[in-house]
Amino acid sequence: MTLRMVRRFCWKRLASSILRSFSTVTTDEVILERIGNKGIVTLNRPKALNALSMTMIRKILNQMKAWKEDSSVKMIVVKGTGDKIFCAGGDARAVALAAKKEDPLTEEFFREEYRLNFLIGTIQIPYVSIIDGLTMGGGAGLSVHGHFRIATERTVFAMPEAAIGFFASVGGSHFLPRLQGKLGRYLALTSCRLTGHDVVKAGVATHFVNSDSVCIKTIEEDLLKIESPSLQKVDKLLCETQEQFPMKDWDLSFQLLLRKINTLFDGGSLNAIIENLKRDKSEWANQHLQTLFKMSPTSLKVIFHQLELGKNMSLQECLKMEYRISQRFVKNQDFLEGVRAFLIDKDNKPVWMPPTVEEVSDSVLKSYFAALPEDKELVF
Numbered sequence: 001m002t003l004r005m006v007r008r009f010c011w012k013r014l015a016s017s018i019l020r021s022f023s024t025v026t027t028d029e030v031i032l033e034r035i036g037n038k039g040i041v042t043l044n045r046p047k048a049l050n051a052l053s054m055t056m057i058r059k060i061l062n063q064m065k066a067w068k069e070d071s072s073v074k075m076i077v078v079k080g081t082g083d084k085i086f087c088a089g090g091d092a093r094a095v096a097l098a099a100k101k102e103d104p105l106t107e108e109f110f111r112e113e114y115r116l117n118f119l120i121g122t123i124q125i126p127y128v129s130i131i132d133g134l135t136m137g138g139g140a141g142l143s144v145h146g147h148f149r150i151a152t153e154r155t156v157f158a159m160p161e162a163a164i165g166f167f168a169s170v171g172g173s174h175f176l177p178r179l180q181g182k183l184g185r186y187l188a189l190t191s192c193r194l195t196g197h198d199v200v201k202a203g204v205a206t207h208f209v210n211s212d213s214v215c216i217k218t219i220e221e222d223l224l225k226i227e228s229p230s231l232q233k234v235d236k237l238l239c240e241t242q243e244q245f246p247m248k249d250w251d252l253s254f255q256l257l258l259r260k261i262n263t264l265f266d267g268g269s270l271n272a273i274i275e276n277l278k279r280d281k282s283e284w285a286n287q288h289l290q291t292l293f294k295m296s297p298t299s300l301k302v303i304f305h306q307l308e309l310g311k312n313m314s315l316q317e318c319l320k321m322e323y324r325i326s327q328r329f330v331k332n333q334d335f336l337e338g339v340r341a342f343l344i345d346k347d348n349k350p351v352w353m354p355p356t357v358e359e360v361s362d363s364v365l366k367s368y369f370a371a372l373p374e375d376k377e378l379v380f
Contacts, residue, residue: 038224089139126147144204179203
């Protein structure tokens with residue numbers, strides 16, 4: 001074999017290797033990279049709106065653990081691929097199908113996801129999530145517990161679990177009661193959305209930038225340029241960038257909305273809120289009353305109770321409680337029915353059992369919060 005043939009052979013092998021490597025990276029559901037002293041997590045399942053699969057959760061959790069133990073890693077950045085998408089939640093369809101088969105995935109999925117949520121909430125190095133687009137359910141758990149959440153005018157935040165017969169998961173018991181006034185309760189019960197600047201005003205996001213691709217790319221590059229990242233340095237950078245995008249035009253509308261929410265969603269029970277909405281008789285109140293009537297009654301009662309308990313609990317305690325609730329819901333007809341109606345058959349006509357809030361007894365409600373067998377409890 002001549003030298004020229006050897007070179008040609010080597011170049012072909014190199015090119016083939018590069019192509020295989022490129023293919024592996026771009027088809028992975030989640031891309032994990034190390035750039036300098038920063039760890040980068042890119043959710044890469046755009047056709048499924050970057051919904052978290054078991055594989056994605058496990059990969060992120062394992063890598064986050066490794067980065068936590070590696071003193072040379074100084075910051076973690078999380079983002080999503082696809083237009084107007086961060087993460088639309090967990091893969092509820094996969095969990096529901098597993099529940100029908102009594103597959104252990106129903107235990108493993110939430111155990112690993114909640115451990116990831118706890119790790120995000122307790123890691124010491126700066127954790128930055130760029131929530132440009134849909135940020136719902138599991139996407140909230142992947143972002144809100146971290147130090148910095150960068151929203152854009154395309155950000156859409158929601159906790160839509162009640163609509164599919166589930167509950168406010170991924171640490172919702174902890175962060176929702178800590179939002180302004182009754183806003184967290186409102187978001188969890190109605191599945192209503194916050195968008196753009198309001199995501200920052202609500203306290204869900206910490207900073208705001210324009211969604212222009214140049215701006216997003218610039219903020220990512222600027223984060224990577226920080227040689228020795230600290231919470232103070234990252235905050236300074238994000239605040240300086242945010243100053244270019246004033247929010248004055250949105251202040252009044254958000255304050256009026258919050259005032260309405262704090263009045264009508266106040267009360268010591270779910271029934272009290274329903275009565276508040278009935279008495280108000282405004283179009284806004286009636287719309288939200290009708291929204292509540294479309295939700296799973298069991299979900300509504302569980303959500304109200306979990307948020308009340310979560311007010312005085314640590315993140316770890318909330319996640320342990322939520323794991324108990326999750327294991328009851330995967331055996332609940334409402335969750336299976338909600339997934340069927342909205343994610344499988346898509347007829348949008350769930351039949352809830354029981355059909356009214358009044359029929360959800362206190363004993364049934366308490367059963368969702370009862371301790372699991374010792375070997376089944378969530379351990380961090």
